[in-house]
Amino acid sequence: QVQLVESGGGLVQAGGSLRLSCVASGRTFSNCAMAWFRQTPRKEREFVARITWGGFSTDYADSVKGRFTISRDNAKNTVYLQMNGLKPEDTAVYYCAADPVFPAATSRSYLGAYTSWGQGTQVTVSS
Numbered sequence: 001q002v003q004l005v006e007s008g009g010g011l012v013q014a015g016g017s018l019r020l021s022c023v024a025s026g027r028t029f030s031n032c033a034m035a036w037f038r039q040t041p042r043k044e045r046e047f048v049a050r051i052t053w054g055g056f057s058t059d060y061a062d063s064v065k066g067r068f069t070i071s072r073d074n075a076k077n078t079v080y081l082q083m084n085g086l087k088p089e090d091t092a093v094y095y096c097a098a099d100p101v102f103p104a105a106t107s108r109s110y111l112g113a114y115t116s117w118g119q120g121t122q123v124t125v126s127s
Contacts, residue, residue, distance in 0.1 A: 002026050002098045002116040009094060009121030012086055016125070020081040022096030022118055033099040034072060034079040035114060038092035038123075045095070045111060049081060053103035061109070064090075086125045093120040 008020040020036070035050040049070040050059040058070055069082040079096060097114035099105075108114075 002028060002032060002100070004096050004098060004116055004118035006094065006096050006118040006121040009123045011124045011126065013126050014087055016086050017082070017084045018086065018123060020083065020094055020096075020121060020123070022079045022081075024077045024079075024098065026077075028100065029077045029098075030074040031100060031103055032116075033103040033105065033108070034070075035097045035099065035108070036070060036079075036081045036094055037097060037111070038090075038094045039120075040092045047109035048094070050099075050106070050108060051079065052106060057106040059107045059109070083123070086123075088125045088127045091123060091125050093122050095120045 003025040004022050006022045012018055033052050036048040037045050038048050039045040048061050051070045051072055055072050067085040072079045096118045098116040099114050
């Protein structure tokens with residue numbers, strides 16, 4: 001299985017930006033679609049963004065479209081989430097996840113699609 005480690009979370013004011021990174025170990029990263037999810041104590045883990053194995057297609061939750069951008073650098077075994085125009089409702093623990101089963105599928109927003117998960121990184125947006 002792919003092992004994932006997130007970083008880049010922190011505390012920012014509303015309207016600010018953060019870039020999250022997720023570094024994968026192993027040699028199968030380029031064969032996986034990658035995604036970001038987030039979770040708060042009030043809500044179940046929800047889908048945020050996905051990028052296919054080749055990086056040609058992306059998918060976003062409606063709540064983050066136009067503000068967040070997912071990208072990947074296969075040479076560095078890393079997937080990124082650039083978050084701009086942050087809002088207090090973006091506050092959550094953010095997790096990256098890997099999907100080796102259907103890596104070319106553009107949209108797989110459910111938890112069961114992913115076989116590997118990172119430990120999460122906290123993002124807090126103040127008002």
